Amino acid sequence: MSLLSIRDLSLSFRGIHGVTEVLHGIALDIAPGEKVALVGESGSGKSVTARIVLGLLQELAAARIDGEVRFGGEDMRGFSRQQFAANRGTEISMIFQDPTSSLNPTFIIERQFAEVIRRRNPGASREDCLRIAGEALAETAIPDVERVLASYPFQLSGGMNQRVMIAMALVNKPKLLIADEPGTALDVTVQAQTLQLMRQLTDEHQAAVFFISHNLGVVREFADRVYVIYRGRIVEDGPTEAIFADPRHAYTRALMAAVPRITGMGLPDIPERSDSFDAPQISHEGGS
């Protein structure tokens, strides 16, 4: 049974200029412990999908959401604000693009870590929190745990903050980790290191990962299965190797051609739009 199952999910925003459709009935499954990537360009609907799973978008009056989202077998459609909030930080956690600006600049790491830990253990004392946070940070191979806990985010490097975010995201043993373009704001080597770390730790914790990215190179390294999204529709899905070995949808091929090569052939010429991009969804066999 899948941990997260999305069926016919559509989303539109009511604005002054009428209704803007963002998602046109997407379907997606993530099995427990599985790493699934949702790949697409900016504005294709990747991030809003993640925020619907967290229940954050449901709070916007202008958002109209239809379709089924099941988490752990439970239909979240009728969820109240409190029910959504109960999952956040406990069963589902999230890692953001820029770790440094995702941490509050006016509180030390220890304080923010304690708030996350108390989501799972509301009665945890300061000592408990320090111990749990210390263990979680030690897992991310941070050398000087005490110093990091006593620091403000701006006193740490981007890579260090990313490790803090990963430790925070996993400290409550969530079943699902949503990673929204993690580390895009970091430089490439640090990004690679922290992705490696994230992969290793989510394996150890047996957490499923919903990985959102525009970068196929990163996705290839990280994900078990890939969904390619284009303008609010899933255009192709399947096991990572299958998609990379044999991309069948025109948009997937265009996206792959867009990954810069070291060989120095320059950026490929990709059309802004093409009728072939709107061709129906292609699903590869295999995988779950």
Add this chain to the structure above:
Amino acid sequence: MSQLVGILVRRIGISVVVLIGVSMLIFAIARIIPGDPARIALGPNATAEQIAKLRGEMHLDENIVIQYGFFIKDLVSGDLGTSLYTNRPVTLDIAQFLPATLELVFLAGVIMVGLGLPLGILAARFRNKWPDHLVRALALLTVSAPSFVWAVILMLLCAYYLPLFPIAGRLSDIYEIERVTGFLTIDTLIAGNVAAFLDVWHHLILPAVALALSGIGQAARLTRANMVETYEKPYIEMAQAYGFFPHRIARIYAFKPSLIPSLTIIGLDFAAMLGNAFLVEAVFAWPGLSRYGVNVILRKDLNAIMGTVLIIALTFLIVNIIVDLLIAVLNPRIRHSTRVQS
């Protein structure tokens, strides 16, 4: 900690320079405006000799630089000269009138911060919903009228038509309280007179609220604006994504980063109340320094003007130093600006 001491020392140094500048400016202006203080003080029936004698005592015939030298010499020994209006040392006048004003301004400041910030938080927490609209409407209303207008309105409504509060003064005549500090809230406690203590508070509330009202609106609007901006920051989305309780996000995680830019303005508003107190004290017949200041300026009482202005400037500077220290405490980037990163 050492950073805080450094900030304190630097700010005090700057404040001394500012005070010297203010004293020179006011000293010059007070002497440039037309009218002979000696003639005004002695009245229409004074003889030319009497006027000349007083001018001599006041060093009015000397060069203005030498006059300023005499002023500084006396100031250093704690003497601000004699007021021509009350015929008493200016220091004594200030000691008598300043506590009344400080009591009023301090309470108004507490009301401003105590109501303005929570209202701003409430509006930001429920932005674009009805609590926000209500707070914004009220804030606009209070900001739109100066404090002396509110003083008159409050006096009419809450003291005249509905006699809930006394209409004027600091203390009812029936109480005899020995002056120790000049702060009646403290002196009544020293005297152990609870009824008088409550009476002092009863007198304080209306003028303090009148003085605070526009500040409340200002503080609420400022807090709301800064917090709405903070709500767009990734760390607030992170807090929401981790299920932090909305009221905790508002009160703690969105409020603290927003308070830092608000605090400077709130500090200035607080200090500006000293100026606004002039008219509120006039409306409520409040025997404070501001009312004294108006009287001495009208009488061109040079020593008293200098004393009043210096004390008000000093209070301004002290408030600013406190605000700067508070910001340094709240903003780790300032506190740790000299720390070497490893």
